[in-house]
Amino acid sequence: MQATLTILFTDAVASTEALARLGDEEFGRVQEAHLELLRGPINSNDGREVKSLGDGLMVAFTGAADALACAVAMQQAVEAAARGGEQGLPLRVGVSAGDVTLADDGDVSGTAVVEASRLCAAAGGGQVLATETVRVLAGSRGGHAFSPLGPVALKGLSEPVMAVEVGWAPIAEGDLLAPVPLPPRLASESSWEFCGRTGEIGALGQLWQAVVDGSQKVALLGGEPGAGKTRLAREVAVRAQDEGALVLFGRVDEDAAVAYQPFAEALRHYLSNVDEETRAGVLGLRGGALARLAPELSDEAPTGPSDALTLFDAFADWLSGESRRRPVLLILDDLHWAGRPTLQALLNLVRSERLGRVLIICTYRDTELGRKHPLSENLADLRRVEGVERLPVRGLDHIGVEQFVRSALDGSMNGSGQELVEVLSEQTQGNPFFISQVLSHIRESGAAEQAGSGIAVMTDDLFEVPEGVRDVVGRRVSHLSEKAGELLTVAAVAGLEFDTAVVAEVACQDTSDSLDGFDEAIAARLVFETDTPGRLRFAHALVRQTLEEELSTLRRIHLHRDLGLAIERRFPESATTVIELAHHFAEAAAVGQGKRATAYAERAAGQARERGAPGQAADFLRRALELLPADDDRDGRWRDRLYAQLASCLYTQYDLERLEVVARDWMALALEHDDYGMRVYATVWLVVSGTWKKARESEDLERIAATLRIDPATVRTEGARRLSWRGGWCETDQAGLRALLLGTIAYNWDLGYGMDELAGELPADDPLSLTQKARELAAASRDPDIADEVEWNRLSAMIADPDAAALSREAERVIELGFSVGGGGRIELVLANARLGRLDEVLAIVDGHMDIAREKGDRVIEIGVWCARTNEALLRGRFDDAKAAMAEASRIAAGEPSLESLMAMVAVGRQIAMGQFDQARLIAEDLDQAEAFDYSYIVGAIATAQGDLETARSALAYWERSGHPLAAKLALPARLWGLSVCAHAVGDEDAARRLYEPLTDYDGQLLLVTMAFFPASAAYVLGLLAETFGEPERAAAHFRDALEFEQRIGAVPLADQTRDALARLGASA
Template sequence: MRDWSAPALPAVWTTSGQPPFIARHDEVAALDAAWADALTGAGRAVFVSGDAGSGKSRLVSEVCTRLSAGGAAVLAGSCIQEIGAPFEPFDEPLRAVLPAYRADAAAASALESAELLERVLEQTDQDAADRSTGQERVYSAVVDVLRAAAERRPMVLALDDLHWAGPAAMRLLSRVVEGTTGSRMLLLGGFRNSPPDRSEPLADSLAPLARLTGVQRIELSPFTLDQIADYVVIRAGLSRERALDSAEVLRELTGGNPFLLRAMWRPVVEAEQRGHQRVIELPDTVSDMARSRIAVLDETQRSVLVLAAVLGQEVDLAEVLGISEASVEVTLGAMDAAVRGGLIEPPRRAGDHYRFTHAIARQAIIDVIPATEVLRTHARIAQTLEADFPAAPRLVQRLAHHYSAARALGFGDRAVTYLARAAELAEGRIAHDDAGTLFVRAAEITPDTEERAELLLRAAESWDLAADTARARAIFEEASEVGNARQRLRAAIGYEDASWRPGLLGFRARDMLTTALAAVPADDEDPLYIEALGALARATAFTGAVDAAEPIAARAVALARARGDPHLLAATLRASITLTLRPRDVAGRLDRATELVGLTRSAENDWLGAAAMHRAAFSYLVGDRVGLDESERHLDEMSRNWERHWNYWIECVRFTRALAAGDLDGAAAAARRAQHRESIFRDDATSGASSLQSYMVRREAGLLGSVRPLISGNESPTDRWAPGLLAIYTELELERPTRRALAWVLEHTEAQPSDSSDWPARLVFMTEAALWLGDVDTAEVLHPWLAEYAGLNLMSGLFVAPFGAADCYLGQVESLCGFGLPAERFDAAFELAERSDAPLHAARALAAHAAHLRRSDPRSPAASALATRARAIAEPAGLMKVLRSLDAGAGASAALNGLTAREREVIALIAEGRSNRDIAAALVISEHTAANHVRNILTKIGAVNRTQAAMFAREHGLAGDGG
């Protein structure tokens, strides 16, 4: 980004009339230290809070003015109390730096960011809502521009009155703070932290930022007696002793509030100089002060002042003259009188507006005016602006505000109209949070139930686009209770769509859809009816009834095809591919997902993400490397354009691909990024997926030993995820706990387990336990469940736990149990791993095949060759689980070579569960000799007990030799 020039500082900071700056020494020192850190590239954010009038703006202006004189580029923005522009207070600072960023945008991504922000900042009332890009992409573009600007010039971003910021700006604030921690930028934010101005949404936005090193909070306290005396010395030119007398009175009257001190110091000092001991007649509240100053104005002047106060903090004289019922001369005289009374400040330079001395003064004037007069003033302002000021800034938002305030006078319909238009403007600027808020406000006003339902539907859609699915569901549910039958059906469809993406159970969505569908004709030509069928199918599947859901989905897709409507077909396909990950008809779902990608490739929404996500999942299952590559590219595109939850899912895909490739460091990094991003977009995110991803990496890296001290072996399977507990026991080789947990998980397996997304993990963990234990009976039970996945990769959830080819596990089970064609299974597993570009899975298949061959021939050259190939993959990548299995196989081969013929007979009898006495009788030897043989066998094979010896015998084809 080329050099850029900062705009002039706000006139209110630099021209005469500013009160003296006193005290706040610690606060200034803290801000100076933050700036020093920012200059080194360690971005800082300092939030200054306090009561109204506590001096927040004065502190910020003093520090910014000084830093500007020292070479800092200062960008200032503020919020207004009424309906502001989307992303206010960031809009003006962005306008200051965007031209330079745009002119120097060489990279395609930089040009894209510049063009996006230009559209967002300059969007007009006539522009259509932009549905091609997500809100998070706007936030990323803002961060890109600010970071580039700070790279060229150290920068202070001063944002005032954040307690009035809209929800989209609050979310952007968090992103900017997090995204500029490595930039030469100091963000200064000011806000009120006490009722009635305290903003709970702002507090919620700031709370997570407290964990960041560069974020600091400064809360301003009232002036002390000595500080008030300092102020009086400067303003009145009194001695310190005399100033203390006035300071005591001022402290009692003002409580140390700087704004009140500024308003009251003169009459108090004058009263003290006249010898008054107590200034009882002075106002003791801001409202009283305003009342006393208004009292000196005549009726016409007072009405002009009220008009100005209702217009806003800053007042355009042209608008005052156009709206005032008094003549131009009288109106100008009234403004001059308000200036003389200290209620309004005049323009400080050409092009400036009149402004109230403080928001407190403005609000105090409104508070002392009868409510009916305020309502009439709002109505007069709205009508005049609408008729005579078509080019007024923020016209739509201002009309929405004034008509809303005047709705009791019969302007409710105008309020609804302009609130909806303001919401549409926010939509066009991709400020979906703001749009949702404004649509709800409009819905609360209209008496028409169908209009209310329509506004609620639009509000819910906006919150859904803002990735706040919880709020979207609540509003969709509210909309389902009003309006006509078709609106209730749309609400039910919307509720279901906002439910399946966070993975919620579908019972409530199914019930809403069933009720709504019953109220409309069952018309196979009706697009809404067809779309509702698709939604009902998915909701039904998310109750666990996949078999019942699939025919509903098939019918919806068929009806959509018959209609020839690409959007409708995309909606039904999107529902149908998300029903289940079970193995049956994976190829068909992959075909539908691929078709959906084609339909949504140029869509102005994020449906491409769902298409790409499920195409990626099905491609992994069948080993379609090309489909997986293309899906990852599409997800990356969605992540850049929409972010939301797509940047979580792209990391999950990257996790799976890195793990399958044997890149354990890359897999661990992707899992950490996925966990962080899930916590951002989903409030109800749990640690289940991230814990399983972490486990998958750690077990392949051989790093599970560190948890051994935390495992007693007596953990309750009902208090934890039992399959995970079983997996830990198996990896730690805890025999008795493994048997107990395996029996529990097997006993609690449902009738149709493959309908559950976590079934593959449960199935694999049970299989691995049975194989380690040499539990032939359990392995035989598991075999038909594994056989459902023959020819496919196993994956739990959507890229949570990839296990590779089911054929590898089938081969191991068949080898243990002594049936089937294990060698062919291992060959198929290796071929699938090669097709999937999955070296980890390939190494596992080679190692398992080698172990199988050694069962019948411990000296098998083919087994050694396979083991060598597996080791060549595993050693460079540090795949310790694979290497451990290879070492165990090599050790077993050596142990087998060391067993005598008699010891082979003995171990076969151990495998049958014979005691030493039984062995002695069977072999016609003494019990003492039998005991010696058992001892020698345990030593040679490295077993610690007879159970492990029995497992060794079964695994290496020795069982039965003692016949």
């Protein structure tokens, strides 16, 4: 069996001298300890020990970055052990990668094995040597430092190997065992003994042991409120802490709706308990990305990208680094209140393959999950990930309840006590919180007395268990003073966690009285103090909910208003209270706070966008639109501004369905106010959403046409404002608006459908001419943002135009002028050169672009670079390099639907190139069904390689039924390739003749399929068509042209394909 692996060898230096010095028995002990020390990093970096070699090990990895991380961790472990006084053996390591053969017994052989073994032998003590191939495959992952060694002659190999030395540094003294205490929420002991849960503790114990042994695991603890999910997680945490693990904790608050809150809380606790050097190292990961989660603990502003992917790459880097030193337990509490950004971050973290020895315990209320709840959607994805276990947390069984009661009443029980157990089991269903509240009431009300023998019994009066926890909580609160009770009532509306000064102000209590009241509540264990001075938190959400539900709706609304106004007075212009204020004023909108609610919701949306959470921003904007009073927006400008931001957020998520709805609502607003500027922007988003293309008679299409019919000279647009992609709002005029509209239509001219219906309304009949008109209008508007947008539209419309040289020149011009939208011409320059076969130039261009991408934090350019490297490697037959480059591109694209769709199509191209047609077809069919675009011709072309001619015929029939459309510039090369392959396979002469003429425009180029891959040269496909309509000599001539072109550019797989075609014709090359 063949596979592509990274191979690592270790060897102990001077082991013979150590044997002579220590003797057989002691040396055997040291040797075994040495190998065990190395096995920890192997397990935490997903390695497989192939075999032990006496003093060393042979290890296989599927990823080069994992192998390097393991090598560094091995050296650090050996050095740390020696520093701690242990008798050890100096270590040397060699690493190589490539195609290997796997034997049935698990052994591995191949050139990469020989190279790794020989590099290990050539290394000195403390050195890690690797091949240049390993360096390339690892890329920037792991942040390793490499020192080039040049060509190194290795025993047993005829040619020298390009090698590098991998740098590493000893673990800092403070890092060997950073003293991080349990998080406060876990450190505080409950007044109740932990009872029952034997099965759950056993299951979590097994997961924890697997983590200690090197695995990565996730436990999902779901149950009703009060079931004891957090307490169960705490028991695991205390035991893990005792074993030397790092324990982290983060929770999600019900009303805060802060993106990434639990991750930020976990990080803050860690950073608050480590030294300055460690803190600076963590906050410096990925350009300071983690400083965005804990800005108050960072002295410097982040310099790296602000997107969510970079943020959680840095978070994963941090956990991975910690897990190499000790196992890590991360508890994420109350995820049923988490928003989509937090849940997506969790999913990305769980899917990460580099965390190492980490157990993530997630708690959530499964009783609050509807079918459309964000967590419900994510649970299905989480459960499909290897290493994720779901552990339902139900009520205590009868034995557990008995243990609970026995512990609470300090002794064994007589018949009355057993009766209490029966009643509690029946009426609480074993819910530990309900039981604890009832037992607290028993204690406080004197409903129990002590028998002489120490047996706790019920009083003679039969104790009547309250019907529900609301009654229990009510009775417990009734034991407090009136002022303390009033404080808790206000606090319940304030939230699960609250500011004591704000609550005291709204409750109309002075400092002395409020402090006494809060002390009472703390003593009653109804609330507890948090890490932040002046803030308290309810001991359980059910306590807060019970108190809040006792209020009338009118009283609750007024309290929300008063809390919002108090927070405004105490924290004016504070960025940290914006979300809290948005919540309070939204709840108080019915009593005249709609304007405030809208303003704060808009500010909260802005904060969410800055955090890289467009989904949460969209939620706030939708709320703002719902709450905005009509009297405060008579001219519609506020709604116009909210629609602009909401459309931008939805497009960032590629949520075209909701974008369509927003565009239609925006259009209705524009028509209501007869505002040309609003109408243009609503039209732009209707075009961008693409949904109008599905129904050519749609009302949306007529609205687009109607907007185009308006003469801009007849309308006033003074003060028309728009959301600039550079940030902020700016004014524009009629010319700028018209330029934006025409440029957008040109870019969306035909992604598979055509715009014939609009032909009569447009000043040009093809996309390039239309962008020229847009250019002229942009110049007249003197608006740099509009000019940028139009230049990008023009370049995008030219991507698949037959004149690739013109595209290259235009892209160079745009780059020179410094336009910035859509990558600033850099992606188009790469594609133009790739189409012309200038593959070496492509590599030179993308090397320069990568620096720019990282400097700007531009994911689009960075993905473009990796896609270009993928295609260059595929075209030249270096499939391992293509796989590595594509993996990096896919990692960066994760979480962005539009980018993930692009990467899916790149994957189709890679699998076609490697002959993996089954996988290619599955992905292509999924895209054809999921996208708004027609990919039937791609599916048909792949089907021909499988011998499925019926699917090829279906693709051709669909094309014929559609009127043989070929006008789409962006999709044209892809359609020409796919349909031509289908026509050749089934022998459709008529289709071949129809396709031949338009394809000649691309002769001398590679054909680009959906901006994703290059399956053939145009000359080769022309040869297929000529062969199909019965002109073998013309076909042979095209094949010879193709072969000359493909050999010249080094496209080995394509040249092999063309030689086969010539052989089929019986023609010479």
